[in-house]
Amino acid sequence: MTEIADLLSHAADGGRISPAEALLLYTDAPLHGLGEAADTVRRRRYPDNIATYIIDRNINYTNVCVTACKFCAFYRAPGHAEGWTHPDEEILRRCGEAIDLGATQIMLQGGHSPELGIEWYERIFAAIKRDYPSLVLHSLGASEVVHISRTSGLDYAEVISRLKAAGLDSFAGAGAEILVKRPRTAIAPLKEDGETWLSVMETAHGLGLESTATFMMGTGETNAERIEHLRMVRDVQDRTGGFRSFIPWTYQAENNHLKGRTQATSLEYLRMIAVARLFFDNVNHLQGSWLTTGKDIGQLTLHFGADDLGSVMLEENVVSSAGARHRSNRTELIDLIRSSGRIPAQRDTLYNHLTVHHDPALDPVDDRVHSHFSSTVSSTSLRLLPVSPAAASAAS
């Protein structure tokens, strides 16, 4: 126990811990001591005691995908009758609706449709920036770069440069899932490998596009593989400094081919949050998830090292398709943060504080700012664009 106590003290003081030490803390450290050490790091990084949230909208532009990840309940294979791609005007309409609700950021996330080449992304990014120049495009990710590279015959750097020139502000960290080869191959055999995901992100960081990094835990990986995921991200961060935040969340088991596999427990999730705060001495922000683990656990992450509770999620379709039922709203997120003994603040994509909610009497009262799932926010205007089977087979 002395070794663990010494390690916790070393990490709480800002010392770097090795992957082996992180694994020991993850599996054996007392929960309260682990949380306390992580919270010490958080308090030193953010002595203003603020915890943040953001208002953004996930716009899932297509559910057509050739990558067929086994954990995914959202996608439809090319040619499937339930496949859809939003026309430009629908995406723009959703952006306008998001602005009206106070969103500062759009996350465009979608399937790997063989019909969407670089020109499609350039067109929609440019249109969004033309109509809504204040919206930050924190969108796509390394997996989309790999896919566009295939559909358009460009190398990764060319894809990234063209997306940036068209208006992309930063990459979301989606698609990381678990980067370690064995579990990644088991759940996403057609997705690029973890080394490629990281190398695309490293290239993007070098070209001036920062990103976040995510981790989907609970699909059957070992504890050592969980820590190895962290190591892989930290090594790249040592070289680039381009990951703004680390965002772990838990696999949702409904409506997909992996259902029945073990999910991460709430305690495992909290331990991961704490170990991530101690391990990532080179990543500024750590986001707790209320969407996949529930609001109580989301709130607890603020005592285990997290400084951010993520988004109100004006729209989310992917994780909710796999069973995430939790919904929230701006008032509730502010209350969750405040009742944790922290000062709530709305942030932007760069973690600048837009509004600090010091006085409850001045809290915003717009009950339209709440989560919508499965396109309920705008399903009436959904128009479907079929994808031709010929194009699909050519790309797959």
Ligand code: SF4
């Ligand atoms: S997770 Fe993304 S890449 Fe994988 S099947 Fe679903 S939509 Fe496609």
